[in-house]
Amino acid sequence: MSKAVVSGSTEPCVPPPSAGVNRIWAVGGGKGGIGKSFISSTLAICLSRMGKNVTLVDLDLGSANLHTCLGMKEPKLSLSDFISGRANTLDEVSSATEFQNLRFVSGFNDALNIADLATEQKRRLVGALRAIETPYVILDLGAGTTENTLDFFLAADEKLIAATPEPTSIENAYRFIKSSYYRRLRDAETELGVRELVEDAMDSRNKLGIRNPADLLRHVTQKNPAAGESLHRLISDFHLHIILNQVRTRADVELGHSIKSVCQKYFGVECDYLGYIDHDNAVWQALRKRRPLIVEHPYSSIVGQFLNMAKNLLNPHSVRAVI
Ligand SMILES: Nc1ncnc2c1ncn2[C@@H]1O[C@H](COP(=O)(O)OP(=O)(O)OP(=O)(O)O)[C@@H](O)[C@H]1O
Ligand SMILES: [Mg+2]
16 A cells, blocks of 8 residues: 555645534445445444434435435435535435434435535535434445545544455555545644644655554654644544455454454554454345345344444444454
């Protein structure tokens, strides 16, 4: 992994999560087709079945189609109505679903490209996500590491990284983690006066020997212990939850532990291995029928795996020795 996020603008990103009215969970992971939408929609349904009020939001940049995972037609109202100013809140553009307690905000359904959102529009959108009236909000993110995707990920209280056991997916997950971590650091740099160091660290060929976030933190601390401590405090809320999807073997399951170790050892990023989901043909078969898996196979082991993850996420401050 050599390239950190390349950021064109010097505008500060959206602010990190704060003690808002609701809890935001975001599902990212870098690679396309690894099950982010399946995971976010199934988690949302599980949470609603546990009696929690939830809003699921489709923030996929290019191809908003999460409604299909919920087994519903594309709603008339969408994020486009909010961005264009036709609606003032996301609650106004959310739709009821067949699941009690679960509302849905459909993605962009017109020519407006979310990837082109201006900083102000993004801030307004993040503010509106935090103002959604349900206590839980789940974001389905698109593939890739564009600034907007990273900023939505960073705005979440619970940051979920999905990966499958394939090497390409794991590589992309590391890239996504590194990119979002550097993006978070960039928020801190202006505040702490360590801009030059962060910029240097983002240059993969930097002469300081900084190759990862842990190196950067060490370097800043050496140069300026007070700034190092502040930087550490600012990034200490960067905690990730790893989900391994489509596992087939015990060795696949173990990969989750390896990803966790790499993140901690080489990136200095705190994370836990939230859980794994079996590969099961029933998943794509249910999708073809446009029926959520949980409706088609309510007692399957996969549903049990999701319920466990949801329970663990509901208790974010507990020590998790999940697997
Ligand atoms: N555990 C699983 N077992 C079998 N098939 C799965 C599993 N998880 C996801 N799939 C299938 O993989 C395909 C991709 O899933 P999904 O659309 O959720 O991925 P995604 O990461 O959201 O993709 P994109 O980045 O394009 O939005 C779907 O056909 C889905 O049914
Ligand atoms: Mg998707």
